[in-house]
Amino acid sequence: MSRTQRGLAAGALLLAALLAGCQSEPMGGPLALQIEAHEPVAALQRINEAGVRCWVRSSDAAFQDLHLVPELDTSVGRPRLLLLRRGKAEGLPVLVIEAAGSPVTLTTYGPLASTRTGGRVNADIKRWSSGTPSCRG
Template identity: 60%
Template structure:
């Protein structure tokens, strides 16, 4: 029983040690699918804001991670959810490398696809989170 009482203290101590050790680690941001609820009521307007900034910051920037990609909006809400497709320039008719989709009120934004688990996917997710909070800059 004594060890059960000390379990929360041990957990807190381990978390504190881990938190202190993490700032020293320098690594690429980790990508993955994103599911983010934002303070917006219109999914199309939320995606338009992401599309405008994405065109400027990802596609037209000339950055290495985005040089072979194209961003295509599909915002017609009569058929399915509005979304942005990140496509390979070499295979415009192929499957998207990443889908950025929005729905609901408040708006929930989700990303998924093979590009999500790369460094570019991590940057896309970070940019979407920042832009959804009102920012317009290209880098955090």
């Protein structure tokens, strides 16, 4: 490898490292969080209210093509919130937020969970379930 090629390769590596450092939000992953709540439905209602306000009704580009569907009827199964693509109500959710147990444990899963938006969702859920209703932490 010539001196010029080595210099270009080193420059490319430096540029890649700098761009990686510019990412403002961490990558997500599935969440399993035990919270202070009396019942799973009440915990999800709080997250649903904040999610509608901060994700769905905001002008945030990360959520502009998504809508939030609450499934809180516990006679059918575990209560959960579904994030779905707009116009695809019958499609698979991109993210599921589920609550169960006593003490209540919140879990998230789905393809959106492992993205940067999933990292933001997890941070929002942690903040909202601790009683802080703000849209940004």
